[in-house]
Amino acid sequence: MFRSRRAGLVRRLWRHRCATLGPEDGHGALKPAAHALFKKLKDEELELLVQAVESRGAGQSGCVWVARAELRGIKQALPPQVLLCRLYRWPDLRHPHELKRLSCCQSFWGWGGCGEGATLCCNPHHLSRLAMPETPPPPYSRISPFSCPWPEPESGCSAHGDWQDASVSRSAARDGCWCKLAYWEHRTRVGRLYAVHEASVNIFCELPQGSGFSLGQLQAERRSQAVRRARSKIGRGLLLSRERAGVWAYNRSEHPIFVSSPTLGPPGARSLPVHKVLPGYSLQVFDYERVAGLAGWRKPGDGPCDPHSVRISFAKGWGPCYSRQFVTSCPCWLEILLSTPR
Known part of the structure; x- marks a missing residue:
């Protein structure tokens, strides 16, 4: 029976394996x-893996633990997390270094230990792919956090300077949260600021499971057809997490997101580039160390810049191209x- x-x-x-697997992958190696x-895998681990795969990461799936010592008996070139992600x-x-473990995974926080009795989570939906460089770079690029140079920032007072509130980051520190989220439709902010106190937060439109910042609950007086179409593409949205070196965004939706941040882009850039992050990919959208050199920076003809802000657009990009x-x-x-760090 068992x-x-x-x-x-x-x-x-x-x-439920990927439909694009070739014969050499699906029935060979x-x-x-x-x-x-x-x-x-133990029975309960196998059941958790089935739940994660069948839900495609929509719910809060648990860790799928496998003992590192057990893996020594498996004759394969691929680590288990790479195998299951493929x-x-x-x-x-192809390689483990193309992956980033998400903060929802217990292995991210060091659970599982080391040594003979150590275990590793191989849930494929507890991992994301690192955004990599794209050629040619314009009009956007996917960059690697291992080699992302840092730029001169865009001014907080742009041609549409009615939306930037540089005082929010300072007030957020007094409130005990590490960031506040503002949702916009074109030039209109919808709803109140959402304060984030936990290490990570889900931002989504309408989701039957999970918690976080639900954009579907925010009501607007009137919405254009373009806004409604864009909102329909938000879906699972993104996971925003504060980590040791900075802030990461993981695209959980089925459509790309576009990111602009003061700590992304090449040195000497006249304006901030906009980076495309594909579904399933993660990008470090803010670097705490690099932002230290941006204090007091001014763009010619503009007012002072608040370098502690990141902008993310759902499904639609913006910029010169x-x-x-x-x-x-x-x-x-x-x-x-x-x-603002104290």
Whole structure:
């Protein structure tokens, strides 16, 4: 009975593998390695993996633990997290360093230990892909956090300077939160500021499970067709997390997000570049160390800049190579107002 139940779980897992897997991956190297890994998983771990794969990460799936010592008996070149990510998320994935563990994973916080009794979470939806450089760079680029240079910032008082509130980051520090979120539709802010106290927060439109900043609950007097179309693409939105070196954004939706931050872009840039982050990818959108050199910076002809803010647009980009020149031309966008470090 138990053997047939495990076999049924494995069949369900194999049905949900990526449709784009080629014959050499699906029935060659990956299938024997995957079955060998499934045998090493306990029944409860196998059930958690099935839940995560079938929900495609929509819910709060638990960690799928596998003992590191058990993996020594598996003859495969790929680590388990890479193997499962190739099977269920990114068939073109090759190396572990292309992945970033999400803050919702217990392995991110060091759980599992080290040594003979150590375990590792291999839930593919507890991992994201690192945004990598794109060629050519204009009109946007996906960059790697390992080598991202830092730029001169864009002024907080742009041609549409009616939306920037440089005092929010200072007031946020007094409130005990590490950032406040403002949701905008074009040039109109919708709803109140959302204070973030936890280390991470989900920003989404309408989701049956999970908690965080629900944009679907924010009511506006009237919405254009463009705003409604953009809102329909937000879906699961993004995961925003404060980590040791800075702030990361993980795109949980099925459409790209576009990011502009004072700590992204090449030195000497006349304006801030806008970076495209594809679904399933993570990008470090703010660097605490690099922002230290931006205090007091002024752009010629503009007022003082608040370097502690990040702008993220859902589904639509902006900038010199777009019809939308400013973020305030985007139908739906988010302003992250970070607390000034003490």
